[in-house]
Amino acid sequence: MLDQTQRIINAIASEISARPAQVASAIDLLDGGATVPFIARYRKEVTGGLDDTQLRTLSDRLGYLREMEARRKVILESMRAQDKLTETLARDIAHAETKAALEDIYLPYKPKRRTKAMIARERGLEPLLRAILDNRNAAPEALAEAYLSEDVPDAKAALEGARDILTEELSENAALLGKLRAYLRENARISARVLPGREAAGAKFSDYFDHQEAWAKIPSHRALAILRAAKEEIVTIDIGPDPEEGLPRVHAMIAATIGITGDAPGDAWLRKAADWTWRVKLSLAMYADLMAELRQRAHEDAIAVFARNLKDLLLAAPAGARPTIGLDPGIRTGVKLAVVDATGKLLATDTLYPFQPRKDLRGAQARLLELIAAHKVELIAIGNGTASRETQAMVAEALKLLPSGTARPTSVIVSEAGASVYSASELAAREFPDLDVSLRGAVSIARRLQDPLAELVKITPQSIGVGQYQHDVDQRRLGLALDAVVEDAVNAVGVDLNIASAPLLARVAGLGPSLAQAIVAHRDAQGAFPSRKALLKVSGLGSKAFQQCAGFLRLRESAEPLDATAVHPEAYDVARRIVAACGRDIRAIMGAPEALKGLRAQDFVTEEFGLPTVRDIFAELEKPGRDPRPSFVTASFADGVEEIGDLRAGMLLEGTVTNVAAFGAFVDIGVHQDGLVHVSQLADRFVKDPHEVVKAGDVVKVRVTELDVARKRIGFSMRKDGAAPAPRDGQKGRAAKGAKPQPARKPRGDQGALGAALQQALRKG
Numbered sequence: 143m144l145d146q147t148q149r150i151i152n153a154i155a156s157e158i159s160a161r162p163a164q165v166a167s168a169i170d171l172l173d174g175g176a177t178v179p180f181i182a183r184y185r186k187e188v189t190g191g192l193d194d195t196q197l198r199t200l201s202d203r204l205g206y207l208r209e210m211e212a213r214r215k216v217i218l219e220s221m222r223a224q225d226k227l228t229e230t231l232a233r234d235i236a237h238a239e240t241k242a243a244l245e246d247i248y249l250p251y252k253p254k255r256r257t258k259a260m261i262a263r264e265r266g267l268e269p270l271l272r273a274i275l276d277n278r279n280a281a282p283e284a285l286a287e288a289y290l291s292e293d294v295p296d297a298k299a300a301l302e303g304a305r306d307i308l309t310e311e312l313s314e315n316a317a318l319l320g321k322l323r324a325y326l327r328e329n330a331r332i333s334a335r336v337l338p339g340r341e342a343a344g345a346k347f348s349d350y351f352d353h354q355e356a357w358a359k360i361p362s363h364r365a366l367a368i369l370r371a372a373k374e375e376i377v378t379i380d381i382g383p384d385p386e387e388g389l390p391r392v393h394a395m396i397a398a399t400i401g402i403t404g405d406a407p408g409d410a411w412l413r414k415a416a417d418w419t420w421r422v423k424l425s426l427a428m429y430a431d432l433m434a435e436l437r438q439r440a441h442e443d444a445i446a447v448f449a450r451n452l453k454d455l456l457l458a459a460p461a462g463a464r465p466t467i468g469l470d471p472g473i474r475t476g477v478k479l480a481v482v483d484a485t486g487k488l489l490a491t492d493t494l495y496p497f498q499p500r501k502d503l504r505g506a507q508a509r510l511l512e513l514i515a516a517h518k519v520e521l522i523a524i525g526n527g528t529a530s531r532e533t534q535a536m537v538a539e540a541l542k543l544l545p546s547g548t549a550r551p552t553s554v555i556v557s558e559a560g561a562s563v564y565s566a567s568e569l570a571a572r573e574f575p576d577l578d579v580s581l582r583g584a585v586s587i588a589r590r591l592q593d594p595l596a597e598l599v600k601i602t603p604q605s606i607g608v609g610q611y612q613h614d615v616d617q618r619r620l621g622l623a624l625d626a627v628v629e630d631a632v633n634a635v636g637v638d639l640n641i642a643s644a645p646l647l648a649r650v651a652g653l654g655p656s657l658a659q660a661i662v663a664h665r666d667a668q669g670a671f672p673s674r675k676a677l678l679k680v681s682g683l684g685s686k687a688f689q690q691c692a693g694f695l696r697l698r699e700s701a702e703p704l705d706a707t708a709v710h711p712e713a714y715d716v717a718r719r720i721v722a723a724c725g726r727d728i729r730a731i732m733g734a735p736e737a738l739k740g741l742r743a744q745d746f747v748t749e750e751f752g753l754p755t756v757r758d759i760f761a762e763l764e765k766p767g768r769d770p771r772p773s774f775v776t777a778s779f780a781d782g783v784e785e786i787g788d789l790r791a792g793m794l795l796e797g798t799v800t801n802v803a804a805f806g807a808f809v810d811i812g813v814h815q816d817g818l819v820h821v822s823q824l825a826d827r828f829v830k831d832p833h834e835v836v837k838a839g840d841v842v843k844v845r846v847t848e849l850d851v852a853r854k855r856i857g858f859s860m861r862k863d864g865a866a867p868a869p870r871d872g873q874k875g876r877a878a879k880g881a882k883p884q885p886a887r888k889p890r891g892d893q894g895a896l897g898a899a900l901q902q903a904l905r906k907g
Contacts, residue, residue: 146211153239154203164190168200177651178626179633180690184710187752194630202622210241217248226251234316242323242431246316259310262303265293271304275400278408305415308400312416313423318399322392326381326428329388330357332436334368334377344376357381357432362443363804365436366614381432382425393417396424441615443804448620449627451802452603454838456631459774460593461554464520465489467513468588469537470558470580471529473497477506477536480584481517485641486592488574489517491581496536497529507540514544519551523591525558525583531784531812554591554776555812557800560601561586569600569645595635595771599628600645632694634770636708639677639695640670652690657683671697674705696767703728707766709759716751717759735764777841779812786813786854791846799840807836809844809858817856819844826861835860 148162151169155162168189171181178201182194192200218235221227231247238244262268270289274282286297286304294300312318336344336351344351350368360368371377383389396416402409463484470478476493483489490513494506513519524533537553544550564570565582574582590597598606603624604613632649639647639661647658657680664680665671674692677683693710700706702714709717721728723746724737731737743756762768777798782788797811807824808816824835836842848857 146214150204150207150211153207154200157203158192158196158199160192160196161190164192165200168192168197169204172201172204175686175690177629177690179630179651179694183633183708183758184693184712184755186754186758191754198626198630210244213241214238214244217244220253221248221251224251243316243320246319249316249319250311250314257310258303258306262306265291265303267294267300267303268307270300271307274304274408274411278404278406278412281407282411301411305418308412308415309419309423312396312399312419313427315399318396319424319427321395322424322428323431325391325395326357326383326388326432327435328358329383329391330381330428330432331355331384331388332357332360332365332368333380334371335380336377337375340376344371344374347371347374347376350377357436360436361804362440362447365440366444369437369440370614379433381429381436392420396420441619444615445620445623447802447804448603449623450833451838452606452624453627453631454802455557455606456595456598456628457634457771458594458839459772460595460769461521461591461774463592465517466521466523466588466592467510467519467551468584468586468591469494469522469524469533470561470584470587471525471527471533473529473532474499475580476500477529477533478580478584479510479513480581480588481513481519482585482588482592483517484592486589486596488577488585491577491584493581497532503536506536507543510537510540511543514551520549521588521591522551522553523556523587524553525561525587526555526810527558530555531779534779534812535784552776555779555798555810556587556591557810558583558587560598560605561590563605564601567600595631596643596646599632599649600643603628636694636696636767636769639674639697640665640699650691650694652687657687670699673697673700673702674711698767703732703766707732707762709762713751713755713759716746716748716756717763720746720756720759720763732763732766738763775841777810777812783811783813786815786849786856787851789813789846789849789851789856791849793846795844795846797842797844799836799838799842802832802836802838804832807832809842811844811856813856815854815856817844817846817858819858819860823847823857823859823861 151162151165154160155165158165168181171185171188172178176185178194178197181189182192182197189197214235218227218232221231221235234247235244238247267289270286273280273285277285282301282304283297286300289300290296294303331354334350334353336347341348341351347367347370350371353368355364368377368379372379383392393413393416396419397413400412400416402412402416465481465483468480468482472478476495477497479492479494480488481490492509492513494509495501496503496506522537524530524537534553534555541550541553561583564586565579570579570582570586574585577585586597586600604620629649629651632646633651637646637650644655644658644662647653647661648655650658653661660680660682661677668679671677674695674697677692677695678685678688689712693708696707697705704711704714704717718728720738720741721731723741724731726737738760741760743760744753746756746759747753777796779797780793780795783793783795795811797809797817799807800810800816801808804821806818806820808818810816819836821829821832824832829835842860844858844860846856847859848855850856
């Protein structure tokens, strides 16, 4: 029998398509305190090249399987203490592959409160059940007469006791539970029915007032919508076999477990008892199991969608280190303005009033031009909330007033999702203690154009608004998944040690909030770090933390040129050998790929550093400190298209993908409402997953296909053939669920710019 460690290793290796030796090595590194980004980047030889996705899955499953092994040990000890552990049971427990299977085996032996079956046994009725099972031709009522007593006054009471014992035995039969669960996983139906009198209150859930579909195939967004409707007491949910075909199959499985084959008196009684067992015990247990699995499946799918969208948003193209004005649009309260320099340092703030009721258009434009000239502004970031297009038009008119020959700043519409959350946060209060909350949002908008990653790490991921029902899913798992995404994104890009904020440094492998604060405090007190090695002077930062974080930190002005690259300090000697072989100065080689052409990576392999690491060093020397993010591009919104009323069916427009869900993608074309490109309209081919075609931040061309001005809904197509939307979910002759375009003005605040709109579309999903 395999020991528990090897069992875990083999299970994970199978799941992530790796060799057991790779998994074992990765587990050793994780147990030793190494982080996933460090292992993925700097320990490729040890793990055989496992990537960060495989390592994240490995880490997650390792926790689950270790919990399961601990539970397996507890169960074995409990059964030994009860003197109930047989060789067969021990083997079954050892081979159980899931927590559910393990608990099924343990159920009959699990200490429990006094049950009806226990009471029946105490009254001597178990032999009656055995007599009925062994003598099917005898009438159970006649057999029961022999078991009457003071506590069992008549045959009816005796047979009820026997039935209670049978019900418990069937409901604790691991083999039967496994068969029922397996059958229902493939064949169960999930149904939703509106509660009487709740139609008006739950109008947004009207698609689920009388809804039924296969449990195994229901999409996660629809499952989450039904679960929310049930939570709000709008509908009831049922999960079970189809009454016409499935229920007889279920009854037959239970009957087969106790050998019911005919219509003898005993068989007839047992059949009724088996049906009773399904109604009062097994159906409820199966419902609970399938509901838990459905919820977990829906949560995992939703979290995966959120994580992919968040990754795309974090790794969006940065505009770069350029002086920038951030504008947080507003009508009555004015347009909040903040100027930041190329490093994101705040230089000036103001509030402009170009609109009614305090309309001062000339004054607003004059002030804008004054700040552009004073600070040599190159970029203008405009938040995409209320009045964004009006503000963009005001800026465009102001820029026309610049003297000819003057460099004209580029204006860009920027998602302001989560900016208000940052503005009111403790972090923003510490960073700008004397700045009004409303102006802090303008600073965030400006900075997120310069470097989306550096700014968005300051905001709780759940507030960025790029997920499905993020507030309904398991918050612990969501938090862990999103933290992992942020950590991987930050470490993939790298961090400038001498300008990074504490929140950004906290996401670097091996650091964390306390060490990040210590680094910033040391930098403030001692000045810029002259080298990576100087990090070791930071209080509390030891050799282990240095090993984990050093390769992800960049120092552009260090005396050691390699400090500006992703080459880890532990491999500097290898890099220097490569440089020496070129016969040129290291600074002349870095960024000059032709200098390395005559060299072979395998010639520099050592016992400590294998071919993968040497190849990575070659790549870094060719393009030192390369940023994996794409080049900066922006969508050009159509002139004259500022409100939904300006749209016409057939219009071809350019926009930015703001969110990707399981059923399609949302695109911002600059009219305050994001339109929906259903998955069937993303390409001239079948698309299973929208992420195959688009990701958040992409600039795309869309055609208006559906328009409902009154309800503020827009439908788009990215297909070139101009075909009408295909029927969804196999439905014909009726509007498919999810077909309605994106409604409603984008809210601001902790739901993010798409929060409410996305949730409404998802409810229809």
